[in-house]
């Protein structure tokens with residue numbers, strides 16, 4: 001086999017080069033957002049160091065955006081997009097660099113597995129993005145704790161909802177499985193019903209709005225953790241969870257007695 005056949009011939013090489021140059025030149029003209037971001041990155045607009053700058057947002061604006069976003073790409077996407085959209089409006093760059101589509105994976109507790117509620121997942125990603133190494137954990141912990149004790153959905157979407165005044169439930173868990181399944185049982189609807197989607201749309205907005213309230217408190221230096229585990233399972237933690245516990249043999253802060261029989265009276 002000749003040298004020319006093995007690799008690119010000189011003519012092929014020139015053609016390939018012309019194609020690459022052409023793509024780079026038209027990058028700006030193509031109305032494709034991805035190409036736009038790429039060409040900006042090439043121009044030296046790289047991401048700044050973490051944490052990214054935060055400006056206080058209006059929780060009620062974010063609540064409605066979260067509800068709307070849910071119907072475009074699910075709960076994780078809806079919560080993240082609502083916060084990103086307002087950060088783009090208030091701060092602009094660097095929030096223009098993040099595609100909300102990367103948050104689609106979280107729907108239904110991650111691709112429908114019913115693990116962590118996607119609204120918590122998406123909102124927590126943005127909390128993390130704008131918080132410090134020390135502060136993201138207490139804020140995310142507060143958001144999850146609040147979620148487990150909150151009656152969902154709130155009534156704050158009722159003016160534009162197709163299903164106002166829906167049944168509310170406190171699910172006691174950050175798991176999509178528990179949250180959705182128990183609500184459906186209480187409301188007497190199936191998981192695929194439009195009422196259930198409406199409920200999760202509202203919940204998405206409610207979680208994103210709560211995340212913004214927590215971030216606003218943090219911005220004012222007024223955030224004080226308030227979540228306490230309920231009496232039902234607070235005692236379990238003392239023996240099983242955390243470095244201060246006697247056994248330290250359990251990973252997790254969820255309500256133990258939703259899944260285990262208490263063995264100590």
Ligand code: HEC
Nearest residue numbers: 232233235236237238239240247256257260261262263264
């Ligand atoms: C006073 C300490 C203490 C408290 C409080 C406590 N546990 Fe335990 N738990 C233990 C010990 C000790 C074991 C046995 C550990 C072993 O043998 O490895 C155990 C075992 C378990 C096991 C393993 C299965 C079994 O039954 O042996 C589960 C599940 C469990 N505990 C759940 C709970 C839950 C839920 C609560 C709260 C309602 C709770 N524990 C409260 C000390 C405690």
Ligand code: HEC
Nearest residue numbers: 233236237240241249250252253254255256257258259260
């Ligand atoms: C969402 C359900 C769920 C929750 C909430 C939960 N667990 Fe579990 N836990 C499980 C499952 C499932 C297993 C593994 C199956 C098994 O061994 O029973 C397990 C295993 C355990 C074991 C080991 C059991 C063994 O056989 O040795 C302990 C101890 C335990 N859990 C304690 C706790 C404590 C304490 C809490 C609260 C902080 C808790 N769990 C919350 C579902 C749960």
